[in-house]
Amino acid sequence: MSEAELVLRSRRVITPEGTRAASVAVAAGKITAVLPYDAEVPAGARLEDFGDDVLLPGLVDTHVHVNDPGRTEWEGFWTATRAAAAGGITTLVDMPLNSLPPTTTVDNLRVKQDVARDKAHIDVGFWGGALPDNVKDLRPLHEAGVFGFKAFLSPSGVDEFPHLDQEQLARSLAEIAGFGGLLIVHAEDPHHLAAAPQHGGPKYAHFLASRPRDAEDTAIAGLIAQAKRLHARVHVLHLSSSDALPLIREARAEGVAITVETCPHYLTLTAEEVPDGASEFKCCPPIREAANQDLLWEALADGTIDCVVTDHSPSTADLKTDDFATAWGGISGLQLSLSAVWTEARRRGHTLEDVVRWMSERTAALVGLDAKGAIAPGRDADFAVLAPDATFTVDPAELQHRNRVTAYAGRTLHGVVRSTWLRGRRIVADGEFTEPRGRLLTRHP
Numbered sequence: 001m002s003e004a005e006l007v008l009r010s011r012r013v014i015t016p017e018g019t020r021a022a023s024v025a026v027a028a029g030k031i032t033a034v035l036p037y038d039a040e041v042p043a044g045a046r047l048e049d050f051g052d053d054v055l056l057p058g059l060v061d062t063h064v065h066v067n068d069p070g071r072t073e074w075e076g077f078w079t080a081t082r083a084a085a086a087g088g089i090t091t092l093v094d095m096p097l098n099s100l101p102p103t104t105t106v107d108n109l110r111v112k113q114d115v116a117r118d119k120a121h122i123d124v125g126f127w128g129g130a131l132p133d134n135v136k137d138l139r140p141l142h143e144a145g146v147f148g149f150k151a152f153l154s155p156s157g158v159d160e161f162p163h164l165d166q167e168q169l170a171r172s173l174a175e176i177a178g179f180g181g182l183l184i185v186h187a188e189d190p191h192h193l194a195a196a197p198q199h200g201g202p203k204y205a206h207f208l209a210s211r212p213r214d215a216e217d218t219a220i221a222g223l224i225a226q227a228k229r230l231h232a233r234v235h236v237l238h239l240s241s242s243d244a245l246p247l248i249r250e251a252r253a254e255g256v257a258i259t260v261e262t263c264p265h266y267l268t269l270t271a272e273e274v275p276d277g278a279s280e281f282k283c284c285p286p287i288r289e290a291a292n293q294d295l296l297w298e299a300l301a302d303g304t305i306d307c308v309v310t311d312h313s314p315s316t317a318d319l320k321t322d323d324f325a326t327a328w329g330g331i332s333g334l335q336l337s338l339s340a341v342w343t344e345a346r347r348r349g350h351t352l353e354d355v356v357r358w359m360s361e362r363t364a365a366l367v368g369l370d371a372k373g374a375i376a377p378g379r380d381a382d383f384a385v386l387a388p389d390a391t392f393t394v395d396p397a398e399l400q401h402r403n404r405v406t407a408y409a410g411r412t413l414h415g416v417v418r419s420t421w422l423r424g425r426r427i428v429a430d431g432e433f434t435e436p437r438g439r440l441l442t443r444h445p
């Protein structure tokens, strides 16, 4: 056997070549070999045998709003990374907004890194932000190691992070393409939103009508046109409208460098079942109808949608009022995302290998983290141990994120995360956490 301090053994190890019984050798925080199940354990190495529980690569969640510093009463690095660890996530990439300061200059990035450093239970990287007036900051942020830049095409919900108009988008995208960077976009068109009926109040149907599919479709069409013209690489955040899928397929076929994500809530919750006044279900773009959801699953299956990320975006409970127009928009999903997606995936005939591809392999690839996203020699020894057939009922009291508001309360989900491992160390098992061992990650040069 190769060098090993630790051997993790399971009847079901998910590797890039498929699921098999294997022994995974680990030394100095890295996977050194994936060996037959009954390989001899070297003298001095510790053996952990998970039996029939599945060993899968730790999930990589590239869409998380930690809000720290500045809105730490909403969330923070300590609580968010504990929730993530409890849910089998070993790497997150933090969004540039809702914290104060936002991650829009190198100085601001340093402030955020300093806050995160001692609180991170998992590895943490950062997105930068593209604002109307910070084009000059984009290259320095890129060189400082952010994984790409987020922009909004419609109001973001916070005043300090204004959206880009088409001209500003073109300017930022040209700059980012100039250094080979990635622009990630909240794609809803402001004119279509402004033209939609704005009733306000507690009725979910009214909220849904206020954020129509064509707002997404139009914004995505515009983004594709710009990406094509500038030969730029773009990523569509939190796709909800299935009507945009044909545009995306067409752009791909023409060679436009576009990738797409969706979120657990669009895949597992439907507009038809959202109770009026229940703003724990409010997010933008909104959760749409069941028929729309079926098409999102089809697009995941055929690869049009690349990956699934949480868009964990909490606030304090008092901002989740029963008026959908004014309630904070955001769903907290870190701890439950694997189980929620797996529950619906298995019902639809998908495998855990599919889930790992969507939530670990492809998200790691999106941000170029080639040490993450797979159980293979040379990768970081980041794992989740999952009992895929075990079930649990979501009890908000057991959630680790700061404000225990959840759209999943009372749901019975499949897939219990038994333990999570970061660089060869168990960081949580059965609700018991170690001291934080996460590292701050930067983009590969």
Ligand SMILES: [Zn+2]
Pocket (backbone or CB within 6 Å): 063, 065, 095, 311, 313
């Ligand atoms: Zn978001």
